[in-house]
Amino acid sequence: MTAPNGATTVRPSSGAEPIGPLLVRPRRRSIGTVLLFLLVGAVLVIGGLTLRSGLGAPTPVLPPPVAALKLTARGQVEPVSHAKVGTLSGGVVASLAVQTGAQVDEQQEIARIRGPNGTEVLTAPWRGTITSVPVHLGDTVLAGTVVVTVGDLTRLRIETTDVDEFLIAHVRRGQLVRATVDALDQVEIVGRVSSAALRLQTSSGGDEHYPVVIDIVGTPMNLVPGMTVRLDFGPE
Missing domain, CATH: 2.40.50.100 (RNA polymerase II/Efflux pump adaptor protein, barrel-sandwich hybrid domain)
Incomplete structure (x- = not known):
């Protein structure tokens, strides 16, 4: 039975005295539950801010791995002098x-x-x-x-302007290089890096490169200035 003030009363059984109004109080949430809700909300807010900032940030450009990088370049035979x-x-x-x-x-x-x-x-x-x-x-x-x-055709060397910023990291002075001469039926010769530029240079055509000079170890017959070669700077 509901009392005029909104409280709930319990009717006594026959022969018993009235007990009086019983108030039904609303349940209180425990402190642990409230803290849990606050913690979840904080995590969601921080995660949203992080995701939003990540979408606007530029993606860093990484150099290709060494295994996937082709350590090759084109060069040309020139006289030393x-x-x-x-x-x-x-x-x-x-x-x-x-x-x-x-x-x-x-x-x-x-x-x-x-x-x-x-x-x-x-x-x-x-x-x-x-x-x-x-x-x-x-x-x-x-x-x-x-x-x-x-x-002076008695001493020849190979000059290349085909070395970019990724390849120059794998070129050092004194390094042995394999060179394939296209005009001589793919004959392979060996050279040694005598100089490698430390600063990027720009050609007349606007291409950026690191000039590299390679001394030929033993000049083969019929090798003349102007011939193009394919250089391999891979592991010896």
């Missing part, structure tokens, strides 16, 4: 005494340039082989133009 012979005054190419592949001695006449102040005689700086003649008889050339290049 070579010189570019050019005109100081400019003018008209009046004579060309040599052709590509010709042998020249030190101070041998190479070409004559007829300029405004007379005729300029160009000579070989030392004994070697003419590796290129980029001008023709009768051409008008400016001051500083290269007329011929001379190289």
Whole structure:
């Protein structure tokens, strides 16, 4: 039975005195339950903030693992000693005494340039082989133009500008390198790294690279300047 004030009363059985109103109080949650709810809420809030910040953060770019990185590059055979012979005054190419592949001695006449102040005689700086003649008889050339290049073909090396920032980390001075010559039916030669740039350089075409020079160990027959090779910097 419900009393006027909202309390619940219990009717006594026959012959018993009334007990009086019994108040039914609401249940109280234990302190442990409240703390558990607070802890779960804090975890959810922290997790949400972490996830939100992680979505906006940039993903770091990692270099490929060594096992997946191809330690190869392209290179070109060049003389160890070579010189570019050019005109100081400019003018008209009046004579060309040599052709590509010709042998020249030190101070041998190479070409004559007829300029405004007379005729300029160009000579070989030392004994070697003419590796290129980029001008023709009768051409008008400016001051500083290269007329011929001379190289010492008794000593050759490999130069490469195909080494990037990942590959340079695996290149060291004195390291043995395997080189495959495409023009000689894939013949393989051995070289040793003589120099490796420590700073990144930019070519005229805008490509960034680390120049590396490799001395050839024993020059094979028919190997000439200008031939391309495939270099392998992998484990020896």
